[in-house]
Amino acid sequence: MKNILDRFKLPTAAENKRRDFLKNGLLGGLSLGMAFDGNVQKEMEFITQKVKRESKPSELKITDIRIAHLGGVPFNSPIIKIETNQGLVGWGEVRDNASPNYALMLKSRLLGQNPCNVEKLFKEIKQFGNHGRAAGGVCGVEMALWDLAGKAYNVPVYQMLGGKFRDEIRMYADTPEIDDPNNFAKKLKETRLDKGYTFLKMDFGIGLLADKPGMLTGANVWKLNQKDKKAKTVGSYNMTKHPFTRIQITDKGLEYIADYVGKIRAGVGPDIPMAADHFGHFDVNTAIRLGKAVEKYQLAWLEDLVPWFYTDQWKQISDAIETPTLTGEDIYLKEEFIKLIDAKAVDMIHPDLASSGGILETKKIGDYAEEHGIPMAMHFAGSPISMMANVHCAAATENFVALEHHGVDVAGWEDIVTSDKPLVINGFAPVPTKPGLGVELNEEVAKKFLRKDSQWFAPTDQWNTKDSWDRDWS
Numbered sequence: 280m281k282n283i284l285d286r287f288k289l290p291t292a293a294e295n296k297r298r299d300f301l302k303n304g305l306l307g308g309l310s311l312g313m314a315f316d317g318n319v320q321k322e323m324e325f326i327t328q329k330v331k332r333e334s335k336p337s338e339l340k341i342t343d344i345r346i347a348h349l350g351g352v353p354f355n356s357p358i359i360k361i362e363t364n365q366g367l368v369g370w371g372e373v374r375d376n377a378s379p380n381y382a383l384m385l386k387s388r389l390l391g392q393n394p395c396n397v398e399k400l401f402k403e404i405k406q407f408g409n410h411g412r413a414a415g416g417v418c419g420v421e422m423a424l425w426d427l428a429g430k431a432y433n434v435p436v437y438q439m440l441g442g443k444f445r446d447e448i449r450m451y452a453d454t455p456e457i458d459d460p461n462n463f464a465k466k467l468k469e470t471r472l473d474k475g476y477t478f479l480k481m482d483f484g485i486g487l488l489a490d491k492p493g494m495l496t497g498a499n500v501w502k503l504n505q506k507d508k509k510a511k512t513v514g515s516y517n518m519t520k521h522p523f524t525r526i527q528i529t530d531k532g533l534e535y536i537a538d539y540v541g542k543i544r545a546g547v548g549p550d551i552p553m554a555a556d557h558f559g560h561f562d563v564n565t566a567i568r569l570g571k572a573v574e575k576y577q578l579a580w581l582e583d584l585v586p587w588f589y590t591d592q593w594k595q596i597s598d599a600i601e602t603p604t605l606t607g608e609d610i611y612l613k614e615e616f617i618k619l620i621d622a623k624a625v626d627m628i629h630p631d632l633a634s635s636g637g638i639l640e641t642k643k644i645g646d647y648a649e650e651h652g653i654p655m656a657m658h659f660a661g662s663p664i665s666m667m668a669n670v671h672c673a674a675a676t677e678n679f680v681a682l683e684h685h686g687v688d689v690a691g692w693e694d695i696v697t698s699d700k701p702l703v704i705n706g707f708a709p710v711p712t713k714p715g716l717g718v719e720l721n722e723e724v725a726k727k728f729l730r731k732d733s734q735w736f737a738p739t740d741q742w743n744t745k746d747s748w749d750r751d752w753s
């Protein structure tokens with residue numbers, strides 16, 4: 280009652296005095312009756328330059344999109360900067376090792392649009408994404424739209440997704456393969472567990488066996504451990520889908536791998552969840568044999584044993600082994616996740632938010648999985664900008680398990696952004712409460728990671744004009 284009466288009470292003498300000061304002092308130079316010409320406009324802009332613009336989200340418009348392409352974070356990460364007519368800046372990130380052009384070709388579709396209409400804009404641009412890195416532009420822009428919407432309405436992104444289930448996000452630290460399992464266990468302990476991480480992922484695969492006699496069948500035609508450019512050309516091992524290499528692991532090879540995993544498990548201890556990835560390219564039968572060989576070491580999941588689109592083969596593997604199966608880091612949009620979940624083909628899903636459709640689409644994917652009792656871990660291999668998009672989505676999605684972290688060993692990684700630090704404390708990332716994603720690019724530090732072939736947010740006028748009829752139906 281008191282508040283309602285306050286609204287109608289007359290101003291006090293002091294308040295009248297303050298209003299007179301504003302009118303005569305600040306606006307004294309203006310002739311309020313004159314036409315609203317350019318000079319007056321400039322004067323008004325000067326007077327109101329410190330007025331917070333969060334209050335005008337309905338008039339917010341995108342005016343520019345630019346890119347700075349970072350490297351070594353640990354991979355290549357094009358950072359997206361979306362500018363607006365109200366001075367608000369939104370940050371996004373194209374997926375690791377994807378072309379910045381995936382984002383830039385969206386510019387002509389977004390100029391002049393209100394970034395707060397995130398889902399409307401997403402539906403307009405999602406036709407320009409596809410599985411894997413081709414999704415990078417759509418998803419990176421979507422992150423930046425949420426950042427802007429959050430800043431415009433002065434709320435953190437997780438709040439716009441329906442609020443949060445948790446205040447901190449469990450991170451899982453990826454660790455590339457090391458030939459000697461004892462050294463691998465030592466590294467996991469010293470650089471992961473001793474820093475507080477409570478969830479690990481190790482890589483091990485047939486690369487360990489390639490130079491050892493009697494461990495692989497059919498591998499002699501492939502240059503398995505070849506690192507040169509040819510390894511990525513069509514017809515190379517890298518570009519040949521798993522069932523088509525006809526590589527098989529022998530009993531001796533399986534014994535070697537089981538012993539390798541056993542030594543690492545012994546070094547890490549039985550209490551820490553430890554997932555595994557990057558096994559190599561072999562068929563579904565060998566995948567099942569491998570799964571059975573490492574069963575007793577209780578791995579948290581076996582990842583990407585075959586390509587994600589072989590739904591029937593995934594079901595075959597999941598039905599045959601007891602260790603949880605998982606895939607999804609290259610899937611674009613919810614439909615293919617729905618297919619895997621409906622077929623009961625995997626035990627867990629693993630979207631990369633920078634490929635799966637951005638923040639809201641990934642929450643939808645998580646929610647669908649949750650309704651079917653399927654947990655969601657999240658793949659991530661970018662800078663702290665993209666990490667924060669993941670953190671907000673993970674906070675707002677009930678069945679979230681753990682978010683990948685590839686930057687643990689990169690010096691200065693967290694300093695790429697300004698925010699409350701550290702970003703990760705004892706293996707958990709506190710969910711930011713600042714508006715939007717909750718971090719800003721730290722230009723001074725980020726510039727040190729700028730790729731030599733990239734310019735720092737250079738003009739992108741060549742992408743201003745739309746030159747295509749976009750409707751994808753008739």
Ligand SMILES: [Mg+2]
Binds near residue numbers: 556557582583608
């Ligand atoms: Mg993976």
